[in-house]
Amino acid sequence: MTTEEGRQDRGTDREDGDFEEYADLGATTENAMDIAETSMDRVRKLVPDETLADRIRQKSVHATGDPEFQHLVRFTGETAEEPVVAGARAVLEERPIVTDITMVKAGITGRGHDCPVEKAIGNGAELAARTGMTRTAASVLELDRRGVYDGAIAVVGNAPTAALALADCIEDGTRPAVVVATPVGFVKAAESRKRLRDVAGEHGVPAITNVGRRGGSGLAAGLTNELVHVASDARSGEVDLP
Structure with missing residues (x-):
């Protein structure tokens, strides 16, 4: 046989x-x-279940399999709930969800929303070749040049240079509805998220990030999907968005 x-x-x-x-x-x-x-x-x-911010903390634990990760999540806004509410409202308004790479885009749920979902990577090839910057950074800058990030749900799950480029865009006047950024790695990952938090806080852009070296595409997609779930619950009347 x-x-x-x-x-x-x-x-x-x-x-x-x-x-x-x-x-x-x-x-x-x-x-x-x-x-x-x-x-x-x-x-x-394992995680409190009292606020909208707690739902993001829960999803971070679910996505990483680590109960301690709840303590690494950071919220940029006047309250911890502000970026969750901003993200849910953006979903209800069918704003674009823009990811840095294909893997994050693939992890975004197709249920519970009608937001267009697109990825940055694949744009800006000429800029990357001319300047030597990373493809992800060039991609973010190219989409920003087209106005794609204004009012969008901006998601960075992999590339620290994409987070740094997005921070530059915000500093220059771009205003996403909300930012979800969990780039991972040993080179500039933690620094890129801190810069993004600082710039977002200075310019009033709600953001969800984390501290430390950990992160990744699955986490970014999971947190974004939780914004979709909050929006779905608001749509059905189970959640009141302040």
């Missing part, structure tokens, strides 16, 4: 019920919904 024949035989012998353990973790099937809800129930036992 060939290897391929063996695979076919094993597949033929299985019944539909034998595949339940592989149920989609994207929370669209009944089994997956149970898994997702059980996971969040466990997170709520």
